[in-house]
Amino acid sequence: VQLQASGGGLVQAGDSLRLSCAASGSTFNTYVMGWFRQAPGKERQFVSSVSRRGIATYYADSVRDRFVIGRDNAKNTVYLQMNKLKPDDTAVYYCAASGTHNYYDIEVKDYDYWGQGTQVTVSS
Numbered sequence: 001v002q003l004q005a006s007g008g009g010l011v012q013a014g015d016s017l018r019l020s021c022a023a024s025g026s027t028f029n030t031y032v033m034g035w036f037r038q039a040p041g042k043e044r045q046f047v048s049s050v051s052r053r054g055i056a057t058y059y060a061d062s063v064r065d066r067f068v069i070g071r072d073n074a075k076n077t078v079y080l081q082m083n084k085l086k087p088d089d090t091a092v093y094y095c096a097a098s099g100t101h102n103y104y105d106i107e108v109k110d111y112d113y114w115g116q117g118t119q120v121t122v123s124s
Helices: none
Strands: 001-008 010-012 018-021 032-038 047-050 057-059 069-074 078-084 089-096 118-123
Touching: 001 069, 001 089, 018 032, 018 089, 018 118, 032 069, 047 069, 047 078, 057 069, 078 089
Parallel strands: 010 118
Antiparallel strands: 001 018, 018 078, 032 047, 032 089, 047 057, 069 078, 089 118
16 A cells, blocks of 8 residues: 655644545555654654544544544545644654554554655744
């Protein structure tokens, strides 16, 4: 599966942003989808994930209650609605797909396919 992330940009603290990730192929609903982020000089870290049918979700503590993940299997797309953004949210955001793991498996190694990343910059 090929993934194409979009929607990043430069915003101010407290603003909202919505990321999208479009997937190719007809087997999108067989993949757990996740979002990760990587700030300069830091390791890539888990942000959020959603189960194959979109029923279950999982969030990193740092974004819980601010970010919302969702997916539309008919459109082969996963979303990340980011609210109340903080400067610490500044990073390159990556969408990823896992064919064999569950939505609560949050390690980078658990994911098989990665998008190219989209930059999110939050100014104070």
